[in-house]
Each structure stands twice: as structure tokens, then as C-alpha cells.
Amino acid sequence: MTEPAVEVQPLVRQKAHSLGALGERWLAGLPGLIRDLERRWSIEVGRSLPGGSASYVARARIEDGRDAVLKLSLPTPDFAAQVQTLHLARGHGYAKLLAHDLDRHAMLQEALGPSMDRLGLDPWRQIKTLCAMLQSAWRVPRAPGLSVDPSQEKALALGELVGRLWEGLGRPCSERVVAQALTYAERRAAAFDPGRCVVVHGDPHPGNALRVTAPRPGAEAGFVFVDPDGFLADPAYDLGVVLRDWCGELRGMDAASAVGLVRSYCAQLSERTGVDQRAVWEWGFLERVSTGLYVLDFGAQELGRPFLDTAESLA
Template identity: 45%
Template sequence: MVAVPEAVRIRAVSQGQGAWLTGLDDQLRRLCANWGLTPGQVLDGGTASLVLGVTCADGAPAVLKLVIPGIDFHDQLRLLELADGRGYVRVLGVDQETNGYLLESLGGSLADADLPPQEQIRAVCDLLRVAWEVPATSYLDQSWNNAEELARLITKLWNRHNRPCPERVVDQALGYAARRAAMPRGEWVVVHGDPHPGNVLRSPDAREGSVGGYVFVDPTGFLADPAYDVGILMRDWSDQLLASDDPRGWQQHHCALAAGYSGLDCDTIAEWAYIERVSSGLFVLDVGDPDHGRRFLQTAELLIA
């Protein structure tokens, strides 16, 4: 039996996908037989999918990914196929029936590269400028606004979990979300949707389409303000904020660096980062990781203007 990571198991169960978990062994056997794959080790792949190293029939390494039903499989695949390896991991094969696809094998993540925050921020922003080149015309059917969606999510989850952070934290996030929702769509791009350093992996051959030897994995893919992606990048760094004598100053300084690297507005990045810090904290609580969720919310309280 495949050893499903605990975070993946918790998320699958929380979303009513217990049957997916029990059927994983059969799905993997079928995919490996169809594609001539030899299975290897389970890899760290976040919470939304089972990720497995495999060897192809020609001896080349690859990665097999099975996404929990209902979690952005088609949106992710759409973006990866449109990017065709430019700024993103390459797709080698797709199985729509199992929400499975075969990806090129990549190296370690930027998060594990032992670089200071400013260097990680620079690397992600450099990569984002290439990733944003995916044609926005492919997404003109999108009618929803992600700032409005995040505001609804924050309100729902804050009440569902008995208001796990002060009301002023939520009020600030909702105020920022209202301002972001009112901005015109003229400069929107196809965003990655979760470009933190853990979703930036090294391309072993520094191939064409990589930036500084890195590409993105695990995109969501939708139209939004490009500063949203940079805000997600600045949503993290909880350890640094908790250790700082001046967390607001730390965040402001690094948002200014991100603005310089990306060419976008610092205040807009900071507002998106705050919205994402609160929404992510509540979401992580909701999927069963309370310690991680509370750290997001604790740092959000430290950053109240």
C-alpha cells in the first residue's frame, strides 16, 4: 500500500474524499501499467495531491501526481499546458479519469536552498515575470473576482471556527479585500496563485523556460492583479516576523524589496499579503493544521496598521 502523507490524508477526509484514499493503490497500479512506469518514493507535495517519484520505461526519472478530486486539477493542468514549460514544470502525460498527470523530474525547492529571505523574494519575483507571460486571453471567460472570494472565505471560516483571532484582524483583511476588489481589471494577468518558495523547484539542466535554474509547480491559474502573486509570496515568513523586534518594519522592508524586484506597488503587495495571511490561517485551521493556522493569525495580529 502506498504511504499517503498525513497532510494529504487529512485534507482528503476533510473534503469527503475517503473513497479516493482507499482506491489510490488500484489507480497507481493502472497508471504505472498504462505508462510503463516503475514507482519510487512518495515525495513531499503539499496537501492537495499524492506525489510519487517514478522511472519511465526509457529509464528517465519523472513525477506522477494524483490530485484529490475537486481540487483545481483542470485549472492547474490548463495553465501548465498553456505555459508549455516556460516558467512552469513540463507536463509529460495526463489521465483525466484519475486526476493524474506525469511531470518532468525536478530538483530541490527554493525554500530548501538556505538563502536569506531577500534572495528568495528576488528569485520568485524574477520567475513570476516570466510566468505572467501566459496569454490572458485564454481566461476571458472568468467572471469572478478573487478579492471578493477571499472576503467571503474569511468571513465564513472565522465564524465556523468560533472567531479564532481578534475581530480587528478580520476587519483589516476585509477592508483591504474591498479595496482590492474595486480595482480595475485592465492590468490583470494569469497568476500562479500560490508562488511561495516551496513551489519553486530547481530544473536540473537549467533548461530553456527556467529562470535562474528554477520553475514553478502546483499553480492554481486564474486572472488577477499580478500584485496578488507577490502578496502571497509575502504572506509567509512567520518565523522571521515572530522573532523580530519590529515585525511591521520587517514586513514593510521586505514588501518594498518585492516591489522593486517585481516593478509593482509596495502598498498593494502589502495589502494582498495581509489578506492572504488571514485567509490562509483560517483555511489551514479548517483543513486540520491548527498550529500552522494560528501562526498565520498570530502574525496577522502583529501587523495590524
């Protein structure tokens, strides 16, 4: 392999800049970190890979000749949970973890194929496959001591985020959309039941579902997840994230058609997993609005705007 070219994806670079001095140091330190990990893990690091939003990802080759992927995450607090989830999953529903360094936000994973969103699959097939993958991923055991503080449950956190960012960004969507999102946040918080919680992926969109290079146990759907958040929540939360996407299919539709299409996706998610349809719909809308605002907050206008535009049609 050739000397690694540290070509950071634009979205990752934007996120790094949004972290201020911490992110700038991370960007500047990437070449040295790569060289050090090559020595420590006896790997050769090759070209960077496209995709991703919070890490530098590159091809690698292990000393025994196997292909792998090096991931260097931005210095954010959720990296430890990600490593822990992959470790406990042991390849079931998730990428296999080969090595990691928590202090340096680095991990080595099995080599995988393209992400689902790059394969031209229709939304129905993607939804069907994601449901199968999630049902496997939700069986990952809880780490010792992992629990949920009801006062910091995900719905409450997203509601706070929506209200704060909407005001801070100069109200970039209608008050009607934000009011609906906050209503759903309150409903999901009121329905919170720790007994229903599982270790959720947290962001199971098609870009985080990668095809395995060969059939193997734990990847019966033909794909596995990468980049888990690995916190405890209602399974409906993960399904809401799946429902959050499909902006490309929705843009340009009239409101009635958009609602009808997303309702049909929601029904499919509920039917395939046995999870309450209303909960999936409410999580999906809340995620659509919060994601749009969150992405706008670190400067990715082209990525964030479609979430808010489609929320206007669905409110």
C-alpha cells in the same frame, strides 16, 4: 524501482478527510490507480516524495529511462486549470507536463530537485528569485475562454471566506485582524481592473518553487513552479502570496519590528516587478489571514496558527 509505498503526507491526508466520503474513496483508491497508470503510461512508480498539501506525489521512471514525477491530486475542481496552465506554459516558468488524465486527477511531470524552502536560502534571495520566476510565469498565454467575472473576483471571494470561517471557527483571531483583512478585500475589489490581469500562479510560495536538475530554456532562474491555480488576477495578488509567508522570521518579534521587516520585503517585491507596493501589502495581509483560517478549517492547527499570530502583529 520497488513496489510503490503509498505513504500519504499528513497534511494531504487531513485534506482528504475534510472532503468526507469523496476524500476517503480517493485515499482507498490510490494503490489501484498507481498500478493502472503504470500500465497505461509505461512507467515504474517508486517511493513517495515529501511536501505537497493536496496531492500524492511519487518518483517515477519512464520507459526510456528518464526520471519523472507522478502527481495524483485530490478530487477538487481546480485540477483542470492546473493542467491547462502547465500545458500552455510549455516549461516556461513551470514544470514540464509529460502526460495527464483529467478524469482521474493524474499527471506526469519532469523530475525536479528540492523546493526552495528546503535549501537554506535567506529570505532576500528567495524573494529575488521568486520575482524573476513570476515575471516569466505571468507570460503564460490565456486559455481560450478564460475570463474574470467581476462579481466573483478573488478579493471578494477571500473577503467572504474570511468572514465565514472566522465566525464558523469561533473567532480564532481578533476582530481587529479580521476588520483589517475585510477592509483590504474591499479596497482590492474596488481597484479591480480586468486589463491588468494575467494568468497568476495563485500560490507561489517557496515550497512550490523547485530547482531544475539541469539548466534549460524557460528556467533561467534555476527554479520552476509546480501546482499552479491558473486563474486571472492582478499580478499583485501573486506577490501578496509571497509576502504572506515568513512566519518563522516574524514570530517572537515585537509589532514594530515585524511591520518593518514585512514592509522591507514588500518594497523589494514592488521594486523588482514594478507592481504597486500598496496593492502588494494589502493582498499579503488578506492572504495571511485567509490562509490561516482556511488551514485551521481542515484541522491543521500547527500550520495555520502562525499566519494568524503574525497577522496580529501586522494589523
